[in-house]
Amino acid sequence: MAKKSRIITMIVSIAVIILLAIATGLKNNDQTKSISVPVTVKNNKVEKSLMEPLYFNPVGENCSYTIDIQGPDALVSNIKIMTASFNSETVYTGQSGNSTVKTGDLTVFDNGMLVLFDPEVKEGATIEDSEYTIRYGIILDSNGNSFWTISMLVIVTLFFIAGCVGMSFLANRNVDRDYDERQVKARGTAAFNSMLITILVALALPTLSTLTGKEPFEPFEYGIIVCLSGILVFIMQADLNDAFVGMKEKRMPLAIIYTVVGLIEILVSIVECVMAKSNVQLYTMISGIFFLAMGIEMIVKAILDKKEAMADEES
Amino acid sequence: MKNLKLKSARAALDLSQQELADKVGVSRQTINAIEKGDYNPTVNLCIAICKALGKTLDELFWDEEE
Numbered sequence: 355m356a357k358k359s360r361i362i363t364m365i366v367s368i369a370v371i372i373l374l375a376i377a378t379g380l381k382n383n384d385q386t387k388s389i390s391v392p393v394t395v396k397n398n399k400v401e402k403s404l405m406e407p408l409y410f411n412p413v414g415e416n417c418s419y420t421i422d423i424q425g426p427d428a429l430v431s432n433i434k435i436m437t438a439s440f441n442s443e444t445v446y447t448g449q450s451g452n453s454t455v456k457t458g459d460l461t462v463f464d465n466g467m468l469v470l471f472d473p474e475v476k477e478g479a480t481i482e483d484s485e486y487t488i489r490y491g492i493i494l495d496s497n498g499n500s501f502w503t504i505s506m507l508v509i510v511t512l513f514f515i516a517g518c519v520g521m522s523f524l525a526n527r528n529v530d531r532d533y534d535e536r537q538v539k540a541r542g543t544a545a546f547n548s549m550l551i552t553i554l555v556a557l558a559l560p561t562l563s564t565l566t567g568k569e570p571f572e573p574f575e576y577g578i579i580v581c582l583s584g585i586l587v588f589i590m591q592a593d594l595n596d597a598f599v600g601m602k603e604k605r606m607p608l609a610i611i612y613t614v615v616g617l618i619e620i621l622v623s624i625v626e627c628v629m630a631k632s633n634v635q636l637y638t639m640i641s642g643i644f645f646l647a648m649g650i651e652m653i654v655k656a657i658l659d660k661k662e663a664m665a666d667e668e669s
Numbered sequence: 670m671k672n673l674k675l676k677s678a679r680a681a682l683d684l685s686q687q688e689l690a691d692k693v694g695v696s697r698q699t700i701n702a703i704e705k706g707d708y709n710p711t712v713n714l715c716i717a718i719c720k721a722l723g724k725t726l727d728e729l730f731w732d733e734e735e
Contacts, residue, residue: 536708
């Protein structure tokens with residue numbers, strides 16, 4: 355029964371991941387937003403007011419904006435488009451009155467984008483003191499290939515995980531995989547702690563972002579961090595209490611693979627960050643840290659187990 | 670508190686932790702945790718250990734000081 359439910363869970367999980375990957379690949383990348391901004395003019399000057407920047411999440415390396423501006427003829431709008439990453443860069447600046455502006459291709463490398471408008475009175479023009487409204491219609495067109503940039507990463511990771519699971523099944527096909535009473539208890543405690551950590555991380559990241567006013571991660575990166583934190587806590591705590599996860603015996607090859615993959619992913623993401631000057635490979639670094647932590651934990655556990663067994667033999 | 674009675678009973682039969690664990694149907698680490706006093710086994714597991722070592726519950730798990 356337990357074996358059957360394990361297989362069903364695995365099939366459902368793989369199906370969900372594949373469907374998500376396909377959905378991401380097929381997703382229309384166009385995003386449209388429109389806002390009306392009240393503008394107060396006094397003594398032929400626009401009274402400055404705080405205007406929330408508009409957030410967009412283009413997919414792919416490049417994107418372009420088409421901005422339609424409608425308002426009084428005497429007013430012009432300064433347009434600024436910048437990346438919403440921790441090392442924010444301005445990718446477009448321009449000024450326009452009542453017209454349609456096309457930004458052309460902007461290189462954004464999957465970063466979130468912020469669009470800011472700052473209206474002012476056109477040079478040489480006069481306008482009566484009053485409150486006016488400017489309407490901005492923004493169309494984002496991401497022309498990067500989302501399927502190759504994001505979905506392929508998910509699919510490659512999926513195949514890697516499937517390979518590891520297959521390897522653990524093959525290596526442990528004749529091993530009794532039942533947990534004893536202490537291991538079941540350890541898994542329960544680990545699951546509870548994992549849930550606590552998941553909730554804590556899920557609440558802490560947005561709270562920190564709100565407090566600092568910075569958004570270092572994309573929404574999907576938040577998701578990955580939250581999920582991996584919970585999984586990592588469960589696996590490490592359960593495994594350190596001998597309630598193995600996945601493989602019971604012959605674990606060293608898998609531990610070495612995890613460590614190597616983790617190190618490669620971290621190195622690739624660092625090189626990419628330095629070369630592209632962006633956080634494009636942040637998700638690679640996150641999963642790299644996850645694999646490295648698992649690999650190191652498995653190696654440390656193996657050494658501790660060996661020492662313990664040897665001490666018992668000697669005594 | 671360490672369970673030295675269990676350790677000595679196991680040593681008397683020249684069994685390693687792994688061999689006793691295999692007889693009882695638990696992991697080696699569980700036997701180690703019981704001997705070190707890190708884990709309180711259930712009565713069922715205590716009985717299984719006693720049967721494997723040919724001892725009674727009193728002989729292995731009864732604390733004389735109490």
